[in-house]
Amino acid sequence: xxxxxxxxxxxxxxxxxxxxxxxxxxxxxxxxxxxxxxxxxxxxxxxxxxxxxxxxxxxxxxxxxxxxxxxxxxxxxxxxxxxxxxxxxxxxxxxxxxxxxxxxxxxxxxxxxxxxxxxxxxxxxxxxxxxxxxxxxxxxxxxxxxxxxxxxxxxxxxxxxxxxxxxxxxxxxxxxxxxxxxxxxxxxxxxxxxxxxxxxxxxxxxxxxxxxxxxxxxxxxxxxxxxxxxxxxxxxxxxxxxxxxxxxxxxxxxxxxxxxxxxxxxxxxxxxxxxxxxxxxxxxxxxxxxxxxxxxxxxxxxxxxxxxxxxxxxxxxxxxxxxxxxxxxxxxxxxxxxxxxxxxxxxxxxxxxxxxxxxxxxxxxxxxxxxxxxxxxxxxxxxxxxxxxxxxxxxxxxxxxxxxxxxxxxxxxxxxxxxxxxxxxxxxxxxxxxxxxxxxxxxxxxxxxxxxx
Ligand code: NDP
Numbered sequence: 001x002x003x004x005x006x007x008x009x010x011x012x013x014x015x016x017x018x019x020x021x022x023x024x025x026x027x028x029x030x031x032x033x034x035x036x037x038x039x040x041x042x043x044x045x046x047x048x049x050x051x052x053x054x055x056x057x058x059x060x061x062x063x064x065x066x067x068x069x070x071x072x073x074x075x076x077x078x079x080x081x082x083x084x085x086x087x088x089x090x091x092x093x094x095x096x097x098x099x100x101x102x103x104x105x106x107x108x109x110x111x112x113x114x115x116x117x118x119x120x121x122x123x124x125x126x127x128x129x130x131x132x133x134x135x136x137x138x139x140x141x142x143x144x145x146x147x148x149x150x151x152x153x154x155x156x157x158x159x160x161x162x163x164x165x166x167x168x169x170x171x172x173x174x175x176x177x178x179x180x181x182x183x184x185x186x187x188x189x190x191x192x193x194x195x196x197x198x199x200x201x202x203x204x205x206x207x208x209x210x211x212x213x214x215x216x217x218x219x220x221x222x223x224x225x226x227x228x229x230x231x232x233x234x235x236x237x238x239x240x241x242x243x244x245x246x247x248x249x250x251x252x253x254x255x256x257x258x259x260x261x262x263x264x265x266x267x268x269x270x271x272x273x274x275x276x277x278x279x280x281x282x283x284x285x286x287x288x289x290x291x292x293x294x295x296x297x298x299x300x301x302x303x304x305x306x307x308x309x310x311x312x313x314x315x316x317x318x319x320x321x322x323x324x325x326x327x328x329x330x331x332x333x334x335x336x337x338x339x340x341x342x343x344x345x346x347x348x349x350x351x352x353x354x355x356x357x358x359x360x361x362x363x364x365x366x367x368x369x370x371x372x373x374x375x376x377x378x379x380x381x382x383x384x385x386x387x388x389x390x391x392x393x394x395x396x397x398x399x400x401x402x403x404x405x406x407x408x409x410x411x412x413x414x415x416x417x418x419x420x421x422x423x424x425x426x427x428x429x430x431x432x433x434x435x436x437x438x439x440x441x442x443x444x445x446x447x448x449x450x451x452x453x
Contacts, residue, residue: 006030007326009124009133011116011270014041016302016314017139018100022107023322031109032133034116034126039100040093042141042303043311046159049096050089051182054162055344057085058189062346066381080191082167089162118271121297135325138285138293138300139318140270142263142309151235154242155259158183168192168256172244174232176203179260181219181345188224189346195252196224197244199231204343207404208355210370214388214406218347221384232257265304272298280306289333291321299325308339340418342411347385350414353402353421356392365395367427369447375408375440389443391427395453398426403444413441 008024010017013035025031038045057080064078104111114127118138124131144157156164158179171187173180176198188194196203196219203226204212220226230248235257237243244252265284278286278294284306291299301321302314316334323331340352359366369391378385387407394401403417420429435442 004122004132004134006032006110006131006133008032008135008137009116009131010034010137010139011118011124012041012138012140012302012304013039013100013104013111014139014141014302014314015043015311016141016318017041017137018104019315020137020139020301020318020321021109022103023319024326025107025109027322027326029326031107032112032131033104033109034112034114034124036113036115038093039097039104039111042159044096044100045093046162048311050093050162051186052344053089053092054085054186054190055182055346058186058346061189061191062383062385066377066383069380069382080167082164082190085190086163115269117269118274118298121275121295134297136298137291137321138267138270138272138298138304139302139314140266140304142303143266144259145262145264146259147261149232149234151237151242152259154235154237155232155257157259161256161258164256166255168254170241170252170254171195171256171258172197172252172254173258173260174198175260175262176200176205177260177262178343179258181215181343183258183260184224185219185222185344185346188219188222193254194224195227195254197227197230197232197246199229201228203228204349206355207343207349207351208390208402209357210390211349211351211355211388211404211406214372214386215343215345215347215349218385218406219345222346263303263309265306267304282306290324291317307336308341310339310341313339338418338422340414340421342414344411347387347407348410350405350410350412350417351403352414352418353400354392355402355404356390359392359394359401363394363396363401365453366401367393367395367450368452369393369427369449370451371443371447373440373443376438377408387440389440389447391430391444391447393427393450398428399424400427400430407440413444416441417444 007029008031010021010033021031021033116124116126119125171192172195173184174197184194184196230246233245233247241255275295280286285300287305291301301317303309320334343349371389375387390404392402433445435445
């Protein structure tokens with residue numbers, strides 16, 4: 001007779017939690033999962049999925065303009081209807097929520113709608129029921145964080161920006177990370193006057209410097225108003241909008257302000273305080289290679305552990321965790337190097353591996369190959385959008401250490417290149433690869449002369 005009600009109790013049905021629950025159940029483990037909000041977590045409901053749908057919507061703006069050079073005349077000037085986009089998005093997310101529910105049901109995972117609280121090393125309380133589990137997995141993700149300033153109650157966070165009642169004709173975003181550049185681009189593309197306010201000299205800290213500069217120039221060319229080295233001092237409500245005072249003395253009047261200033265672990269009310277559990281300096285849960293917290297029966301993965309806050313990372317962690325705890329085949333620790341990522345600003349950024357700055361700091365000699373060109377499509381469209389591709393190579397081993405792109409569908413292109421970088425292929429391997437013509441991506445295998453060393 002088993003001592004516990006479940007082998008695994010998962011708290012949080014986001015990307016990581018659902019993947020962990022399903023994969024563990026497939027090994028024969030008895031699994032329950034608790035969720036007090038929506039199935040699918042941030043990614044499905046207020047993150048990757050709706051953001052990408054809105055990014056598609058915003059790209060049509062340029063597509064309509066570009067089409068004229070190819071002979072198209074539109075019967076009338078295109079008009080954008082926010083309510084149609086928003087409501088179609090809501091329907092699609094409902095469909096995905098349903099799929100997540102069915103995935104759990106078909107995997108024989110018990111879904112409990114409620115906020116779970118950990119009441120012992122093996123006990124959880126949810127909706128008044130106390131459940132014993134051999135292992136408890138905390139996969140509660142993060143929550144948007146807004147800095148303190150007068151009037152910050154008028155700022156939206158990234159959970160709230162998707163379902164606005166009215167379309168903001170004048171939009172302002174505070175921050176210089178993924179969400180800030182993506183939403184500044186999206187609302188600009190949808191037709192808003194769009195402003196991005198970033199406290200530092202140049203946004204996207206941590207990305208390759210040349211990529212950041214190139215993105216700045218391209219976003220500015222598309223009409224996003226970039227305000228660097230300043231931040232919001234205060235926001236005042238007006239009858240017809242918001243008055244935003246910046247620390248550089250400037251004042252802007254807008255209809256909506258989004259604070260895209262990072263996310264914090266969503267640990268309130270979980271009951272972890274009773275264990276004096278070990279935390280990382282940024283307040284996320286500290287885990288070992290087995291995703292165990294300092295209380296070994298309590299596991300954690302995904303955004304709440306402070307690794308790269310990316311859905312595919314949470315999914316990979318979930319599968320690793322299950323292999324380590326619920327299978328006989330030992331798993332090596334997950335390799336966090338060379339994780340590719342895309343930023344869906346316009347144009348998109350795709351990146352894998354080291355930036356030029358990181359490579360120069362870690363290697364004695366590097367070769368940098370760059371291509372900065374006007375994509376073929378724009379020879380007829382008349383658009384002045386350019387594309388940047390960049391390879392960073394270790395001069396001694398010839399290994400490609402990093403690949404970066406700013407341009408249309410950069411994420412799609414870099415996904416393939418990421419396999420090569422992850423496999424440790426050399427520049428000679430790239431050179432020996434016959435290109436696909438005519439594509440932009442062929443530049444990645446035709447850059448022969450270093451731009452600098
Ligand atoms: P990020 O951590 O990426 O960026 C936060 C930004 O806010 C930084 O530019 C930071 O500036 C700035 N900031 C922080 N504190 C303050 C403050 N007090 N005043 C003014 N500015 C401040 O967070 P995001 O909210 O953009 O996104 C959260 C995470 O979600 C991302 O890191 C990413 O991992 C994930 N995500 C991934 C996406 C994708 O894969 N495409 C899309 C969206 C999100 P500074 O740089 O100076 O510290």
